[in-house]
Amino acid sequence: MTPGTASSAGFPSAGFFDELVRDVVRRPEEYERLGFADCRLVIEVVEPTGEVRRFGLVLDGYDIRSEGEIADLDGFHPEVVVSGALDTWSEMLAAIAEHGFADRSHTLNALSIAGFPLSARSDDPIGRDKFYRYAETLQTLFDSVGLRAPAEA
Amino acid sequence: MANLAADLDYRERASRGELDLGWLRRSRAEWGIRAEPSRIGLTLRDIAVGTYGEVPDHPPRRTMAPRGADIPDDVPDMGYTINDKSEVWSDNVMELYEEAVSRQWSATRDIPWGDLAPIDPDLEHAMCQLATVLSEVEMVAADFPAKWLWRINHDFVEAKMFLCTQAMDEARHTEVFRKRALANGGGLGRATAVVEEFLKVILDAQSYDEGSALMHLLGEGIVLSLFRAGEMIAPSDVEKRIFRLCMQDEARHVSYGTMHLRYRLQRDPSLAEDFHAYLDRGEALMAVLFTTPEVVEPATILAAGSLEAAAALGSAASDVLRIQTVEEYLQRCDRAGLDRRGRMHLPDDLIAGTSGVAPGGVEAGASSPGTTVAAASGGVA
Ligand SMILES: [Fe+2]
Ligand SMILES: [Fe+2]
Numbered sequence: 421m422t423p424g425t426a427s428s429a430g431f432p433s434a435g436f437f438d439e440l441v442r443d444v445v446r447r448p449e450e451y452e453r454l455g456f457a458d459c460r461l462v463i464e465v466v467e468p469t470g471e472v473r474r475f476g477l478v479l480d481g482y483d484i485r486s487e488g489e490i491a492d493l494d495g496f497h498p499e500v501v502v503s504g505a506l507d508t509w510s511e512m513l514a515a516i517a518e519h520g521f522a523d524r525s526h527t528l529n530a531l532s533i534a535g536f537p538l539s540a541r542s543d544d545p546i547g548r549d550k551f552y553r554y555a556e557t558l559q560t561l562f563d564s565v566g567l568r569a570p571a572e573a
Numbered sequence: 574m575a576n577l578a579a580d581l582d583y584r585e586r587a588s589r590g591e592l593d594l595g596w597l598r599r600s601r602a603e604w605g606i607r608a609e610p611s612r613i614g615l616t617l618r619d620i621a622v623g624t625y626g627e628v629p630d631h632p633p634r635r636t637m638a639p640r641g642a643d644i645p646d647d648v649p650d651m652g653y654t655i656n657d658k659s660e661v662w663s664d665n666v667m668e669l670y671e672e673a674v675s676r677q678w679s680a681t682r683d684i685p686w687g688d689l690a691p692i693d694p695d696l697e698h699a700m701c702q703l704a705t706v707l708s709e710v711e712m713v714a715a716d717f718p719a720k721w722l723w724r725i726n727h728d729f730v731e732a733k734m735f736l737c738t739q740a741m742d743e744a745r746h747t748e749v750f751r752k753r754a755l756a757n758g759g760g761l762g763r764a765t766a767v768v769e770e771f772l773k774v775i776l777d778a779q780s781y782d783e784g785s786a787l788m789h790l791l792g793e794g795i796v797l798s799l800f801r802a803g804e805m806i807a808p809s810d811v812e813k814r815i816f817r818l819c820m821q822d823e824a825r826h827v828s829y830g831t832m833h834l835r836y837r838l839q840r841d842p843s844l845a846e847d848f849h850a851y852l853d854r855g856e857a858l859m860a861v862l863f864t865t866p867e868v869v870e871p872a873t874i875l876a877a878g879s880l881e882a883a884a885a886l887g888s889a890a891s892d893v894l895r896i897q898t899v900e901e902y903l904q905r906c907d908r909a910g911l912d913r914r915g916r917m918h919l920p921d922d923l924i925a926g927t928s929g930v931a932p933g934g935v936e937a938g939a940s941s942p943g944t945t946v947a948a949a950s951g952g953v954a
Contacts, residue, residue, distance in 0.1 A: 454676065524805060527817070
């Protein structure tokens with residue numbers, strides 16, 4: 421295990437995703453082994469108030485970049501938007517923190533397979549299919565929350 | 574035909590140091606190309622420069638010579654039968670090839686086989702039957718491209734290379750499910766004539782068009798959904814990893830199939846009815862597969878967690894998956910330029926609740942990334 425080194429920001433925030441993608445820098449061999457990827461992805465969080473917050477991630481070769489909070493969704497040109505209520509995302513992250521990785525009912529795939537409680541939506545099924553093509557890379561990224569020290573997770 | 578007799582005069586001249594150098598002096602190929610690697614290395618897209626990057630719609634020759642090389646007139650004709658680029662090409666084929674090579678995995682090394690533990694015998698039976706069906710169907714997706722590969726003009730080499738990666742992917746899928754069936758105290762289950770009939774239809778397809786539509790678009794789309802479900806209903810983290818890794822590969826194959834059909838139909842829209850007819854037949858067979866206990870019941874039992882729970886659950890779990898699978902298939906058909914809504918060859922109860930029920934029916938599938946909260950949180954996938 422390689423505990424996180426930077427201070428952890430709460431979810432959802434740009435700081436959380438900045439910290440998330442630092443895992444690629446910490447464990448480059450892990451991501452290089454999975455192979456390169458190419459996708460513009462938005463994580464969408466629907467707050468209990470109905471407010472929608474969106475955070476951009478760019479999978480670019482072996483790198484993953486956090487693009488911060490996205491105000492102009494169309495301007496970001498996402499290929500796929502993974503969306504769900506804050507409760508769902510929080511439950512997923514809590515499960516990862518508890519087990520060290522997503523258990524079978526809390527993977528990105530499992531939560532989105534029925535289109536609920538998460539959905540993977542896209543204008544273009546090729547964009548949506550990238551969510552499947554890079555499933556292991558994305559899950560490894562989110563599972564890295566489980567590698568952090570308890571206070572950070 | 575080229576003179577295949579050894580040129581003894583040349584041997585004599587060469588032994589005296591009189592080199593021919595015709596290949597050096599009379600080269601017509603584009604000289605001075607220096608392809609620049611991108612950040613991930615030197616990709617096929619990087620070397621698609623100058624005339625080397627021009628893939629002819631109708632190659633003038635049928636040779637194995639590399640596209641862009643100088644080709645003398647006396648090279649033999651290889652007898653390729655697929656000489657129209659649109660028959661095999663897709664705009665994403667170079668990227669998919671690179672991705673396939675980069676994202677290979679090993680069923681021996683990358684699956685934590687040592688973590689398998691004994692599970693309830695009914696669940697082990699279900700997992701082994703599911704593995705049997707998958708090990709049975711996977712190899713056709715290697716056999717089919719292999720059957721057509723040697724007929725494809727070598728000027729479409731990037732498409733041929735992608736199909737080679739697919740054959741490797743499918744070998745690994747066949748391998749990993751065979752290994753799973755034998756690795757935890759179970760064993761292989763039962764094959765079925767229905768499954769074999771479907772595989773035979775793909776293998777016996779009269780054209781690459783027909784087989785690719787049946788396999789890349791229809792069959793592999795459904796297998797992709799099955800892998801997604803497998804990841805969720807896996808009895809342990811071992812199977813979860815198997816299904817997730819297979820899912821990635823399968824989505825590549827489906828992406829090729831979708832974009833290939835799009836490329837094909839854009840260049841010859843008159844083929845649409847032919848493709849509808851292929852899919853009419855394929856869907857009718859799929860309907861039979863969906864009513865085959867050996868195919869359907871293992872996943873239901875794994876989803877429910879036990880035989881008793883599966884009986885209580887009935888088709889509730891598979892209904893969710895059915896709707897998603899049909900919607901994603903319809904969306905891919907749409908993207909390819911083929912509207913299957915209203916003419917799907919599935920029984921009513923299999924398309925109930927989907928947008929396939931009527932022409933231009935309910936848009937239950939892909940919504941715009943820009944959609945609002947209601948759609949975003951309403952389970953649109
Ligand atoms: Fe496969
Ligand atoms: Fe496949």
